[in-house]
Amino acid sequence: HDVGAVGGPILVGFDQPTLWYAGGVIRRLTGTVRQSHSEVDASSRHEVGFVPGTAIAVRADAWFEINGFNTSYFLYNEDIDLCLRLHRNGRRLLFEPGMSCLHDLGETTGSSHRSALYLEQITRTRLRPFRPRAYQIYLGAVHTLYNIARILRLFLRHGRSARTQIRAIIRGHIGALAEVIQPR
Incomplete structure (x- = not known):
């Protein structure tokens, strides 16, 4: 029960889908994220530093422990905030290769x-x-x-x-x- 959230491969591009997310880390030195685009990473279950809000499944008990998304965010980084709060509560984040989605990256906000x-x-x-x-x-x-x-x-x-x-x-x-x- 220590898993807080799970995400899987995120593909972009409808004509020729390309792997956009196969796990990632939050770099503490710079406060930035680094996403894996590796097919090897995309094929195995592993622990990750964050899961993009594009396609995230959060355990209900973990969600209520941290009161869900912080509503003070208008756009962007609300998923990083959620993942960091899950970590602070002792929850792990997992990448699950069987949980994939196709994302229309950037079409809403440019x-x-x-x-x-x-x-x-x-x-x-x-x-x-x-x-x-x-x-x-x-x-x-x-x-x-x-x-x-x-x-x-x-x-x-x-x-x-x-x-x-x-x-x-x-x-x-x-x-x-x-x-x-x-x-x-």
Whole structure:
């Protein structure tokens, strides 16, 4: 009964489905996720660091222990938050190869095209799932450097035509830092 949630292979692309998720980890040093795209990983049951909200099955008792999804999230990282809270409650997360789904990645929010909505929201909620507050402050510094690099890359690749995306990243990062700085 220590399993909190289970997920399986997630495929993207209706014409020629491609493996998008075969398990993954949360990198503590950077507060980012790393997904496996390995067919070998996709074929075996194993413990994972997170399960995407795209297709997650959560045990009812585990769900009620942590009060389900945190409703303060608008878009993105609510699944990371849920998985971290399950971990903190002593629950394991498993990858089950027989539980697969086909995902229409990014069609609702434009994430597949890095829309301004996607960039702002993914940036705004990136620090929120992590505890304690001192760790969030550390990640805020790490993500400040990361976002400067993202902005420079966008500008160097696209020049002034990337203004909308750059502004979205800045708005999102300011929002993320404000959440970390404000007292709880």
